[in-house]
Amino acid sequence: MSMNNSNASRRGFLKNSLFAAGGLVVGVPLSACATASNANSDGKNFVPDAFIQITPDNVVHFYMPRSEMGQGTYTGLTTIIAEELDVDPATIQIHHVGAGDEFTNPEAGIQITGGSNSIRVHFDPLRQAAANARAGILNAAAQQMALDVSVLTTNNAQVIAKGQAFNYSEFVTLAAKKDLPTDAKLKSPKDYKYMGKDRPRLDGVSKSTGTAQFGLDVDFPGLQRAVLVRCPVAGGSVASVNDSQALKMPGVKKIVTIYNGVAVVAESYWQAKQAAATLDVTWNKPEKLASFSSDTGKKWFEDALxxxxxxxxxxxxxxxxxxxxxxxxxxxxxxxxxxxxxxxxPLNCTVRIENGKCDVWVGCQSPGVAQGLAARITGLSKDDVTVHSTFLGGGFGRRVYSDYVAEATAIARESGLAVQLIWSREDDTRHDYYRPASLADFKVGLDKDGSIESWNVKRAGPNTMPYFLDQLVDGKAPGFMPTGLVDWLSKRGYGLFDGLSVDESSVEGLFEDYDSQHKHVQHVTVDPGLPVGFWRSVGHSFSGYFKESMMDEVAHAVQQDPVAYRLAHTKNNPNLNGALKLVAEKSNWGKNLPSNHFHGVAAHNSFMSSVAQVAQVSVEGNQIKIHKITCVVDCGFVVNPDIVKAQMKSGIIFALTAALYGEITLKDGAVQQSNFHDYAIMRMNETPEIDVHIVQSDAAPTGVGEPGVPPVAAAVANAVFAATGKRLRSLPLKLS
Amino acid sequence: MISFELNGKAVEVDVSLDTPLLWVMRDHLKLKGTKFGCGMGLCGACSMLIDGVSTRTCILPIAAVANRKVTTIEGLGNPQMLSTLQQAWVENSVPQCGYCQSGQLISASALLNSNPNPSDQQIDDAMSGNICRCGTYPNIKKAIKAAAGQQLGVQTFDPSQPREGAEV
Known part of the structure; x- marks a missing residue:
């Protein structure tokens, strides 16, 4: 969190000041098949991925490979280590790590926090590494005290021998010299002290006192603030600029033109913003997007289907x-x-280019891509670019992208100044990687008993992957590849990818969940050119609404109860079936409702978890009022039930915003919304009661951050149908 | 030159009079606990107490706080000495990403200072100017009730210690 200048390369990382504090350093291979190793040896072939360190002051340090953006991995991953190491999680010092290949997400192949997989993919490796470290300390203690290891136990960072307690740190010097066990026995769940229990978040104090450091809070002497004026149509560039008035404004240091806009660099944000408002810029606009307006553009999608x-x-x-x-x-x-x-x-990034080195301070979901982009823009090698990570003030997929890192680096390069680029809310609303608009056609064939025998769906819309690939090519192309080739690949990224296959995230969730003898899914790409990206639950964010509304239509078409009909079609989907049964029970499905209140149900698998929800809704005039959401989640073993419940509520409220208000529209290619007055976010007084139940499970942990989102809009829309007989087939949900 | 009281101490700043209080705090006085969210007074991330009232400071010119009392999140408490409300925030794991929570705590603190035992409706009314994109509203409500209960019930006051929470 502090501005240390640790080198991002692994060797540099191992040598940085904290590790120099010595003690026992344990490497945690993040790929599932490897085992933990002792990182103190200078063995050339050993490449650890995350680190646990026990310093001579008996403090346990955890170098956390994933980003914390609210989802709770800061607490979850640390709790996993604490359990097997037998240390109170609240005493562990947690460090955000910068960019480095050792922190690659084993499933994604790059250093990324996303796909709701942080607990799922790190659960086993972290447990094993911590257990091995504890076993290594016990072995060293046994040797040092000339006792049999079987008479030793541990308790909260201490070895207990014959009723006496000794700090782990007394044995770490010896433990560091020995080979660590590689397969230490893991605890039995009945012996868990920390896992499976409601425990306070480890970032609760810093985030309740204004002391947690976000990217926007980074500051140092000589740092200037930058505001960037971009083309209202994404992908445009500057044709001409008149900055004569802006240059005279107080505090303005430099005005520079970069690839996508004009930046004002000033002593303070307010000065930069005031000056930027006086710029007179004309733009080269991309033709295709500039020809797209939402009021007529939906026809592009209809025609394609x-x-x-x-x-x-x-x-x-x-x-x-x-x-x-x-x-x-x-x-x-x-x-x-x-x-x-x-x-x-709001998105922000701080960059200092000095003496052949580039330092980047940013809270993001993909520090490795950020590092690669900064290296490419500065012309430095990646080893000379250090990423300093902070907490993220929300991610939801937006901070997977590094466009603001590229901008800040370009501004720092062109201005010759250390800059913090700060986006306004208007910038944020108008220059996003949006959840793709989507249109889907369903045809569901039923047999004579009303059961589904044929499930057919076609989807039209843009694909997220090409836009991600575009940055990935820029940020992760190997250093030996000539710049010209990277440029070419990057520009072709879209076309190169599109030819290969249908983007999985464009159709995910449309067809998997229900039993049907025949299934057919088709896709057609319609892309006006507005950048699109991963938005909390990705394809499931629209497919959950589509599929679950459609399922409701089918159940009503054959006059069957929507819960019973779903249960009858989830024989091959036991977790979803179980979640549905439980949500029907917990919500008192269809029973004892206040007059004028109605239930709607929806269920959806995503990120390997099953979620079922019942919405309780009333309708007055054209007003949809949501009174309660009952939610059941089956996400395997739960490290911290309180955080899982909070994530379900978080996903539900996030999805209610989308269900009731969310809509980005374009006019001649430019986004029309700008701030919270015309792009509303759900507030406390609009938030219904939310009741979350977790299915007890010993199965491996699965996703939590995203799976609460997909069923919500359909549960509400299905309740509105129950109340009014009107089927709402378009988001946001509106009765008119 | 504008003078005002910041977290109990007199301060003077020499900035353009139209500079919003938020940016004076962050860029000039280097107090980073208060956040920038929308720049239009719509989200509440920038909330500070001005003479005890929760106020949007991203649109409040510095000139408007001359000779007034300003309390930021740093004035409510600190990690070593949490206010009752902050303690409730921690115990109920209110923060997720945490970015809006300084503003939430300022609004909650203003509420409890004027109404020590608010109803659900009163909590909604007082807190609906503060947006949380993570959807921590249910836990915020729980924490406010817990803090209110403590303030009414077993709260002890040691006169040798500075009062936690905002000056009243």
């Missing part, structure tokens, strides 16, 4: 031919708009 360009994405049984034998076919079309992320902390 009727056209010839659909590609097969998934087929089971006889695919669409299965419809031929259907006794009855239920059809409907659903729409979801573009959405912005609106993290509370």
């Amino acid at each position: 009727k056209g010839e360009d659909l590609e097969d994405a998934h087929e089971e049984g006889e695919g669409e031919d299965g419809l031929a034998t259907a006794h009855k076919v239920v059809s409907a079309q659903y729409w979801a708009p573009y959405l912005a992320h609106s993290t509370m902390e």
